[in-house]
Amino acid sequence: MSSSSSKSAGVITCRAAVAWGPGQPLLLEEVEVDPPSAMEIRIKVVCTSLCRSDVTQWQSQAQPDLFPRIFGHEASGIVESVGEGVTEFQAGDHVLTVFIGECQSCKHCESGKSNMCQKLGLERRGVMHSDQKTRFRVKGKPVYHYCAVSSFSEYTVVHSGCAVKISPDVRMERACLLSCGVAAGIGAAWKVADISKGSTVVIFGLGTVGLSVAQAAKSRGASRIIGVDINPEKYEKGKVFGVTEYINPEECKEPVQQVIKQITDGGADYSFECIGDTNIVSTALQSCCDGWGMTVTLGVPKTKTEISTHYAFLLTGRTLKGSLFGGWRPKSDLPSLVEKYSKGEIQLDELVTHDIPFESINEAFNLMKEGSCLRCVIHMPK
Ligand SMILES: NC(=O)c1ccc[n+]([C@@H]2O[C@H](COP(=O)([O-])OP(=O)(O)OC[C@H]3O[C@@H](n4cnc5c(N)ncnc54)[C@H](O)[C@@H]3O)[C@@H](O)[C@H]2O)c1
Ligand SMILES: [Zn+2]
Ligand SMILES: [Zn+2]
Numbered sequence: 001m002s003s004s005s006s007k008s009a010g011v012i013t014c015r016a017a018v019a020w021g022p023g024q025p026l027l028l029e030e031v032e033v034d035p036p037s038a039m040e041i042r043i044k045v046v047c048t049s050l051c052r053s054d055v056t057q058w059q060s061q062a063q064p065d066l067f068p069r070i071f072g073h074e075a076s077g078i079v080e081s082v083g084e085g086v087t088e089f090q091a092g093d094h095v096l097t098v099f100i101g102e103c104q105s106c107k108h109c110e111s112g113k114s115n116m117c118q119k120l121g122l123e124r125r126g127v128m129h130s131d132q133k134t135r136f137r138v139k140g141k142p143v144y145h146y147c148a149v150s151s152f153s154e155y156t157v158v159h160s161g162c163a164v165k166i167s168p169d170v171r172m173e174r175a176c177l178l179s180c181g182v183a184a185g186i187g188a189a190w191k192v193a194d195i196s197k198g199s200t201v202v203i204f205g206l207g208t209v210g211l212s213v214a215q216a217a218k219s220r221g222a223s224r225i226i227g228v229d230i231n232p233e234k235y236e237k238g239k240v241f242g243v244t245e246y247i248n249p250e251e252c253k254e255p256v257q258q259v260i261k262q263i264t265d266g267g268a269d270y271s272f273e274c275i276g277d278t279n280i281v282s283t284a285l286q287s288c289c290d291g292w293g294m295t296v297t298l299g300v301p302k303t304k305t306e307i308s309t310h311y312a313f314l315l316t317g318r319t320l321k322g323s324l325f326g327g328w329r330p331k332s333d334l335p336s337l338v339e340k341y342s343k344g345e346i347q348l349d350e351l352v353t354h355d356i357p358f359e360s361i362n363e364a365f366n367l368m369k370e371g372s373c374l375r376c377v378i379h380m381p382k
Contacts, residue, residue: 009081010035012042015381016153017361018068018138023059025362026152031070031143033155034135036083040128041160043077043095046172048151049352049375050074050364051180052207053300056276057146058365060302066126069144070136072151073099074180074375076172079163086160094166096179096338098330099147101129101161115329120161122324123148129159152361154380164334170341173355173377174348177208178337180325181375182348185212186337187326188272188296189220197221199269202260202287203243206234208351208374209298210274211241215347217270218242226268228256231371240350257286266290273297281320282309290316297322351375 012033017026036042054071079093089095101120108114120129126144127134135157136143136150150156166175185208189195201217203210206229217225218241227235227243235246245263249256261267267289273280276299284295286309295318297307314320328334340346354376356364364376 012080012155014154015358016070016136016138016143016150017072017358018070018143019058020068022061022064022067026365028359028361029138031153032137033153034157036081036086036157037128037130038084039086039130039160040083040157041086041089041095041163042080042082042155042157043097043163044080044155045075045077045151045153045380047176047377047379048072048075049176049181049377050368052209052276052368053180054146055365055368056300056302063126066144068138068141069126069146070150070153070156071146072153073097073147073149074176075149075151076166076176076179077151077156080155082160088160089163089165094168094170094172095163096166096175096334097149097151097156097158098162098164098325098334099149099180100325100330101148101159102329102331103161104331109329115325115327117161120148120159128157152378154358161331164330166335166338167342170338173379174352175338175341176377177348177351177375178334178341178346181208182212182346182351183328183334183337184298184324184326185209185274186216186346187328187333188298188323189213189216191327192296192321192323193270193272193294195220195222195270198223200224200226200264202226202228202268202271202284204228204271204273204280204284205275205299206231206238206243207274210272211238211243211351211374213272213274214238214241214243219345224264226260226263237350237374241347255283257283260287264289267293269293271295273299275299276301278304278307281307285309285313285318285320288318290318292317294319294321352377355379
């Protein structure tokens, strides 16, 4: 197959925010970015927001060998050049990156039931899917990728299956939120749980992901949306997204699941874990009702990756489900979410608490560590 667009230029030298070790402040370094290989595209990043998963992975001591590394996976950008065989994109296209791709030809992509693409699924080894190599170098050393996106760089290379074209009319500085967190929350409510009108919903964690579950539950006509968060400041923001009641577990005299059972006559219809704490998965399961109660877990745990709960919760008819990216298949489903944002049917702007220039990217990490932001949008130099 021949390339439909211009052959890519050579190596680009640009600035990237490089993490040299777990939890170490990012340093703006000159990096070399390779041209895109076959079926890849090189993107000039326009905006990239900071997701909790970036911070969790940056702090994690689990993969010390994958440094130096470039994080970032919630991004919008413009295609700079395309690799051999790419016909879907051309230079100048506006795109969102995605951390799980859609090859459109594997068993999962063809099933229509799953977004767990077997070819372009979640990449955990810091390299590109196609050849297990990196496309960045700093001071002559390879720089590892994150989720095969690495958007904390002025230019990055992604597989063409890990990007989705958007209209040039869409606001890039806000649409980047649909690249991960907001899509994950909305999909958990609409696609995974499929919340029905009049339902009672409990959301653990009122960050961007939890508030996106809330706005999606509200639009489905949920009658009660109970937000649980240890940070009382999150309730004010929660109201904007449809949260009707707030519980601070640290102020409860009894375990929070008991409180929820009492105020919901035996438990909620749906509960969502949007914190990234596996202990809360059991709390969430205990907060929903027998018979049809469903818990959807979305958080990415910092520590302790096992969950445990009493078997009886399943015997009594509750369901526990998990999802990445809200179960959406990026190429098939993301364009309709972008359209809903354009029509004002999805709120993104209200989730952005800070706009930050690329040079100050560490400020975004500090704000998220302190819990004093929802999304910080990092603007790359024009
Ligand atoms: N499944 C996916 O596809 C997907 C996508 C994006 C993010 N995530 C994960 O979802 C989680 C939420 O992401 P986010 O960006 O909204 O994070 P965030 O840090 O902005 O929000 C988490 C919220 O949980 C609250 N919290 C922390 N500990 C708590 C506790 N013990 N009890 C109650 N509330 C508590 C915090 O105050 C905060 O408001 C993270 O684990 C993130 O890695 C998953
Ligand atoms: Zn696939
Ligand atoms: Zn994310």
